[in-house]
Amino acid sequence: MKRVVSVWCFLLVLFYPFGYSQEKKNVVIGTMRPFPSVGAELYEDAFRGFKERLRTYGYKEGENVRYIEKMGSEKKDVYEENVKIAEEILNEDVDIVVSFGTNQSVALATVLRKKDIPLVFCQVTDPVGAKIVSSMKRPSGTNITGIQYITPPQVLIKYMRSILPSAETIGYVYNTHLPQDMAYLREMRKVKDKLGFEIKYIDITNGVNVEEFKEKRIDVITGWLGCIGPLEELDKASIPIIVPGVGIKAHVCLAGVGIDNYSVGGQAADMVIRIFKGEKPGEILPEMPNKYRIQINLKKAKELKIRIPVWVEESADIVIR
Numbered sequence: 001m002k003r004v005v006s007v008w009c010f011l012l013v014l015f016y017p018f019g020y021s022q023e024k025k026n027v028v029i030g031t032m033r034p035f036p037s038v039g040a041e042l043y044e045d046a047f048r049g050f051k052e053r054l055r056t057y058g059y060k061e062g063e064n065v066r067y068i069e070k071m072g073s074e075k076k077d078v079y080e081e082n083v084k085i086a087e088e089i090l091n092e093d094v095d096i097v098v099s100f101g102t103n104q105s106v107a108l109a110t111v112l113r114k115k116d117i118p119l120v121f122c123q124v125t126d127p128v129g130a131k132i133v134s135s136m137k138r139p140s141g142t143n144i145t146g147i148q149y150i151t152p153p154q155v156l157i158k159y160m161r162s163i164l165p166s167a168e169t170i171g172y173v174y175n176t177h178l179p180q181d182m183a184y185l186r187e188m189r190k191v192k193d194k195l196g197f198e199i200k201y202i203d204i205t206n207g208v209n210v211e212e213f214k215e216k217r218i219d220v221i222t223g224w225l226g227c228i229g230p231l232e233e234l235d236k237a238s239i240p241i242i243v244p245g246v247g248i249k250a251h252v253c254l255a256g257v258g259i260d261n262y263s264v265g266g267q268a269a270d271m272v273i274r275i276f277k278g279e280k281p282g283e284i285l286p287e288m289p290n291k292y293r294i295q296i297n298l299k300k301a302k303e304l305k306i307r308i309p310v311w312v313e314e315s316a317d318i319v320i321r
Contacts, residue, residue, distance in 0.1 A: 172185070
């Protein structure tokens, strides 16, 4: 009997390295994100969150992990340039690649699709529309998984209701020339019957008609961040604006609910660890962000004569006074 136990112990020791301890071998992680610029801080925050979360798993830069950091462009007309940068990453003999931003993820997906190297995308507004994955409701079946960069309409509307409990009609603005606007519009239409508001869709592709909002008796205005350009014009309607984001033209918005970029980077790191432990990326369901930030503008609330509940103000991450 002792001999049998000894044999089992030997086998356990022999094959144990293929478990969690194997996870901490030296690894090379390729990354690609947009060039640092005004407005690109969100990618830097996510990358910082990614690296710091990996440290909690025992992966320390300079010790057992090396990062190949490449920068790409978020402009639409530089696809081929981004593909070349993506190919440079592959020349570094990486174990896994993590992308930040839609254009970066599209380029890497193109290059990696026929490879065995896993890709975890992060901060992509519409992964299906960008043809990175075929669905957000099932695993890709490929070497790709990741996190969609969107504040779900349910999250936005729930917060909207807490601020404006008596509001009945939402004016949802969109621009048909902006794919991200149309992607969010589709998400909104999928759940519109569950939101408890009447939604009136207003096309502002050719400009903003302030009188239209008054004629349709709109109580609150919302839309994807692609509509940030005409926010000053929308503000002239003297109707509260609540958007799925924070920090962008906050002076004209009553409130916003946005993704916590640092946290979404950590979420991407969790996915990487799952792959290191043996899960196949094609079997990991793409995820939505799991943490959001809330912004409230008390100055705008006073201007619009709206009383913000105390608990809403106290729970906000950003308060503009």
